[in-house]
Amino acid sequence: MTAQASSRTGTWPEMTAAMAVSVLTTLSPGQLRAVLEGDPVRAAPWVRAAAQYGLTQGQVRYGRMLLDGQGVARDPVAALAWFTRAAEAGDPEAQNMAGRCHENGWGTRADFALAALWYGRAAQAGHAWAQYNLGHLHLNGHGVARDRTQALAWYRRAADQGHARAMNLVARCCEQGWGTRADLAAAREAYRRSAEGGYFRGQYNFASLLAAEGRVAEARPWFERACDAAPGDSRRLMARALAAADHPDLCALGRRVLAEAPPPC
Secondary structure (H helix, E strand, C coil): CCHHHHHHHCCCCCCCHHHHHHHHCCCCHHHHHHHHCCCHHHHHHHHHHHHHHCCHHHHHHHHHHHHHCCCCCCCHHHHHHHHHHHHHCCCHHHHHHHHHHHHHCCCCCCCHHHHHHHHHHHHHCCCHHHHHHHHHHHHHCCCCCCCHHHHHHHHHHHHCCCCHHHHHHHHHHHHHCCCCCCCHHHHHHHHHHHHHCCCHHHHHHHHHHHHHCCCHHHHHHHHHHHHHHCCHHHHHHHHHHHHCCCCHHHHHHHHHHHHHCCCCC
């Protein structure tokens, strides 16, 4: 928050909710963003006021805080209600979050059809995460007809926006021939883009293709980066696979990572 915005907003409970709304409506977009995206505990009253006033970015932020219990008591039911209000007002981020709630059963029973509805609206609006999520539903036939061609199309639209996870799925589709003819060259290129985008699965898969082609010296740094970035369970699975590799350098890497990995919870 800028010094100017801070002096104008003051602190809670110095101001009533009505006063907070009157201040929020005078802030520039950058100042408003700083207020709403600040420390969850300090921002909570301002975020709540913005949500109640009808600002969709406040409703999305408040929904996320409620979903994760950040700065407020965790309440997935209330989180979904705020996401839905903003989603119905046409906010793509809220539509994606409403889709996630319905897909995962957060604050409601899982309903893949409703998830597909909300993801579809956000995806059509160009939201990359929604395009990626909708691709998963088509790939698995959850809430929509199983259609690998459609899944790949949505993954590609997200990948074109720089979505590293979607790049990894584009590569997987090209490698396996899901929704397209198998094309290892296209898969390698998409894995490379995902790897360079920082996604650990893309890094591991890119390295795996390089190793399979005998390019172990090029593959090893990517395996190392993947293991460094992967969360616990995924890191252990990768390390076990490397430890069982035929190539001694990769086998040694896998054993080292396993030795350094914290034990599972």
